[in-house]
Amino acid sequence: MLWLRILSILLAYVKTKYFLKYRTRDQLEKYQMKRLAKHLRYVCKYSTFYQERLKNIPLTMTMDVLTTFPTIDKEIMMDHFDDLNTMGIGKEEAFHVALEAEESRDFEPMINDVTIGLSSGTSGNRGLFIVSEKERNAWAGTILAKLLPQSIRSREVIAFFLRANSNLYQSVSEGRIQFHFFDLLEEIKTHIQRLKQLNPTILVAPPSMMRMIAEYVDQGELVLQPKKIITVAEVLDPIDKNYIEKVFNQIIHQVYQCTEGFLAATCKYGTLHLNEDIVVIEKEWIDEKKKRFSPIITDFERKAQPIIRYRLNDILTIKEDPCLCGSPHQAIEQIEGRCDDIFYFNTNDGGSLPIFPDFVRRWIITSAPEVREYRVIQYQDSQLEIQMEPLTEHMKEQVENRIQSFLKEKNSVIPTLRFSKYQPNEKGRKLKRVERHGAF
Ligand SMILES: [Zn+2]
Numbered sequence: 001m002l003w004l005r006i007l008s009i010l011l012a013y014v015k016t017k018y019f020l021k022y023r024t025r026d027q028l029e030k031y032q033m034k035r036l037a038k039h040l041r042y043v044c045k046y047s048t049f050y051q052e053r054l055k056n057i058p059l060t061m062t063m064d065v066l067t068t069f070p071t072i073d074k075e076i077m078m079d080h081f082d083d084l085n086t087m088g089i090g091k092e093e094a095f096h097v098a099l100e101a102e103e104s105r106d107f108e109p110m111i112n113d114v115t116i117g118l119s120s121g122t123s124g125n126r127g128l129f130i131v132s133e134k135e136r137n138a139w140a141g142t143i144l145a146k147l148l149p150q151s152i153r154s155r156e157v158i159a160f161f162l163r164a165n166s167n168l169y170q171s172v173s174e175g176r177i178q179f180h181f182f183d184l185l186e187e188i189k190t191h192i193q194r195l196k197q198l199n200p201t202i203l204v205a206p207p208s209m210m211r212m213i214a215e216y217v218d219q220g221e222l223v224l225q226p227k228k229i230i231t232v233a234e235v236l237d238p239i240d241k242n243y244i245e246k247v248f249n250q251i252i253h254q255v256y257q258c259t260e261g262f263l264a265a266t267c268k269y270g271t272l273h274l275n276e277d278i279v280v281i282e283k284e285w286i287d288e289k290k291k292r293f294s295p296i297i298t299d300f301e302r303k304a305q306p307i308i309r310y311r312l313n314d315i316l317t318i319k320e321d322p323c324l325c326g327s328p329h330q331a332i333e334q335i336e337g338r339c340d341d342i343f344y345f346n347t348n349d350g351g352s353l354p355i356f357p358d359f360v361r362r363w364i365i366t367s368a369p370e371v372r373e374y375r376v377i378q379y380q381d382s383q384l385e386i387q388m389e390p391l392t393e394h395m396k397e398q399v400e401n402r403i404q405s406f407l408k409e410k411n412s413v414i415p416t417l418r419f420s421k422y423q424p425n426e427k428g429r430k431l432k433r434v435e436r437h438g439a440f
Contacts, residue, residue: 006174008134012141013152016277025328029063032280032300037061039300040308046086047306054308067282071296071309074119074127085130085305087114094128114304119259120430129259132304139262142278144177146265147255149202149228152177157198161191161205162233163428184209185428192216201227204255206234207244208431214247224248230255230266235337235357237433239365239374256335260310261299264332271319273329281330282309286339292317292356294339313339315356334358341436343378345412353412357434364388367402368395373422380438382415389422 022028040057043050053070077084081091089111098116101109109116115136119127131139144152153176161182172179180198182191184206195213203210203226210231216222229244230253245252254272256264261279264272274281278301283293292315299307315338319331337357345353364374364386373389384403388395396419404414425431 008137009141009144009174010152012138013145014141016142016145022328023326028276028328032276033061033063035300036066036280036298039303042303043086043306043308046303047084049080049084050306050308063280063282066280066298066309069309071311073311074125077305077310078127081128087112087130087132087304089114089116089130091128094130098128117259127259130305131302135302135304138301140174142275143255143262143265146275147202147228147230147253148177156202156227157200158202158204159195159198159200161209188212192222195224196222199224202230203228204230204232206431207231207236207240208234208425210244210252211240214244218247228253232257234430235335235432238361239371239433243372254335256332258312260307260312261297261302263295263297264335267323267325267327269324271323271325272332272335273323273325273327274332276329279307284311286315287356290318291320292336315339315342317358337432337434341432341434343382343434343436345382345407345410345415347411348413349411353407353410359406360434363402363406364399367398371395374433375422376434378415378436382413383418384415385418385420387420387422391419391421 022031037057037059040050040054040061044054044057045051058065078091081094082089094111094116097111098109098118101107101116102118113133115131115133117129117131119129148154148156150156155176157178157180159180159182161184163184171181180194180200182194182205191209191213203213203224205213210229213222213224217224226248229248229250231244232255236252236254241252251266251270253266253270254264255262255266256272262275263279263281264274266272274295278299280298280300282296282298284296286292286294294314295312295316297307297310297312299310315336317333317336319333323331341357343355343357343360345355347353360376364371364376368388370390371388375385375387377385377387379385386399388399399419400417403417407414
């Protein structure tokens with residue numbers, strides 16, 4: 001029923017936008033714990049997996065109690081899929097429905113009112129996610145509240161680029177808001193034509209696609225004046241952020257969301273804040289200075305497939321200066337990348353030196369400021385491949401000197417460096433500028 005759907009989207013919108021006005025961190029944490037206690041009691045009632053594992057949930061929850069609960073990850077979630085979800089959906093059936101929909105691309109994978117989603121990954125390692133109708137509506141309302149530049153009453157034309165799983169939803173209207181979906185696998189020329197016709201007020205796309213659109217604008221082949229630009233789904237590298245901001249002459253907004261949850265969004269100042277009104281995020285520190293962490297997330301809104309102390313493999317860095325918006329939600333400097341993309345070098349005394357993606361970025365950007373595009377890959381034997389555009393002898397020399405002196409200072413064995421011209425990203429593939437290949 002459409003009216004029911006719109007009503008529940010509106011409810012979530014109004015709640016997020018107007019009613020969650022805690023001023024202090026303390027008030028926020030109290031709110032979280034109250035919601036969490038209620039949520040955990042629900043989960044224990046309907047999920048066999050948690051019935052067995054979460055005993056004695058106190059009336060008043062605290063972080064100390066939460067941290068005694070077991071953590072899960074994608075593997076555990078998939079191994080216990082049938083017992084863990086609260087909708088009685090079996091893994092086999094869900095996979096079957098999802099894969100069939102993906103192949104035919106003409107229907108949305110659903111069992112009863114529950115949407116089935118597949119996360120990317122190698123064939124044996126794909127995650128299966130389920131979301132109820134109610135959860136989908138709440139998600140839509142929350143995302144609108146956090147991202148619409150004005151109110152829900154203003155007219156907006158949103159161009160949304162995503163890897164489409166189906167041919168449905170080419171265009172959808174929700175009141176005064178029109179959504180137009182663009183399939184990332186389509187030709188860029190087709191996108192540009194459609195953008196010309198639609199003249200969107202809000203652009204939502206992964207940074208690699210946003211950059212391509214910006215290049216058309218930069219070259220005068222496309223005229224666009226969106227009110228808001230939002231990047232999703234890929235790490236926003238400073239080199240792309242700066243370029244897109246310069247071309248459109250405005251702040252770039254970001255949404256950090258994955259199949260596991262809607263985790264962060266930018267405020268009007270462009271600062272990413274964790275969505276602590278719907279998730280509790282524990283910080284697992286991964287550097288000595290306690291600047292970088294991997295999030296452990298507990299979503300207190302998701303009931304169909306509970307996400308409780310779910311370990312994510314991402315690297316987030318804390319923003320130390322307070323944000324001008326005054327939100328008590330934790331501010332994030334950047335989403336640096338995946339833990340899998342931390343580089344490792346052998347040290348001369350037989351140890352191993354981890355180098356975070358941000359350092360690798362700075363090696364390139366600071367020693368070759370004229371670089372427009374780059375990619376650095378570390379291979380299993382710790383060799384580095386460095387792709388740059390443009391690529392001159394002088395740039396090679398600068399980058400090589402920088403890397404060598406940095407690693408020498410850390411007493412590391414110097415790897416072989418291989419330079420080549422920048423290879424454009426394959427269509428439909430996520431852009432990673434810093435990447436490690438192969439497991440160690
Ligand atoms: Zn802020």
